[in-house]
Amino acid sequence: MTKECHDAFCRYIDIHQYRSVLALQGELPDSEFFKATNLPIVASDGAANTLFEMGIKPYVVVGDLDSAKSEYLMDVKITHIPDQNHSDFEKAIAYATEYDLLPTIVVGVAGGCIDHVTNNIGIFVSHCTVFYSPPTFGYVVQPTQTKDFDAPTNTKISIFGIPDAIVSTNGLKWELSQTHLKFPTISSLSNRTALKNFQIKVHTGKALAIVYLI
Structure with missing residues (x-):
């Protein structure tokens, strides 16, 4: 089922038009998706643990770094932004904008607390175009x-x-x-x-x- 979803998503979306994948602290696709897209991964602080545990090393980890395990940050680029007035999603978008990594495919929008999901959707529609959340995409x-x-x-x-x-x-x-x-x-x-x-x-x-x- 997972490969079927990945293949279907790639038929809808021309991966070559995107410059990165932006990973949030929700339910992420499996490692095969990240390998298949072969795009730089901008990981929010909360997504870093899940990515490393599935054997995927992000290009950069962005956020206040209050969630990522320290052992996962030893050999990866980090951008520490302690500002509590903006979410890690907003910080990751700001990073992607500054370093020419847009447009991006957002993953991890869904899953977890409903208030976080609602907030993610609000930020997503303001700044991004595509999210992938198997078995759906937005x-x-x-x-x-x-x-x-x-x-x-x-x-x-x-x-x-x-x-x-x-x-x-x-x-x-x-x-x-x-x-x-x-x-x-x-x-x-x-x-x-x-x-x-x-x-x-x-x-x-x-x-x-x-x-x-x-």
Whole structure:
């Protein structure tokens, strides 16, 4: 199942368009994903332990370093930022921005405490485009953007306004036609693809599409 997810994700996303993977302290893909992408890994403080324990060495560990085990930091680049007014996710994004490691694929968004997950999603949609959280991936469709996806028919997909958007679709079972999506009250939840190629057009605002890979 895991390899199937990785392969499906790579069919949706051109890995070569991305300059890094940004790892958070949530549920991470297995080591094969990191090996297959072969991109520099910007690890938030909390993700470092999990990465090292699966045999993956990040390019850099960023954060206040209150979670990473000291033995894992002996032979890796670290950027210690003690500022408590910003999360380790925000610090990692700032690092990736400064060192030309954007765009990035974000992993570890989900899993763990619900307040952390909610905060991660909020930061993600403000600064990033793609997250991978097997068996799903998320894609932020920008204002006035039309995004095409190729997927098997009957693939499950949910679309959210972030925080609100006017959205039209083509190729879904329950089409949207300049529909006002407003989080958290109005969303296109558990929709399905009706065609192998489907399209999301955002007229105004931003929309987050979450696609199920299997």
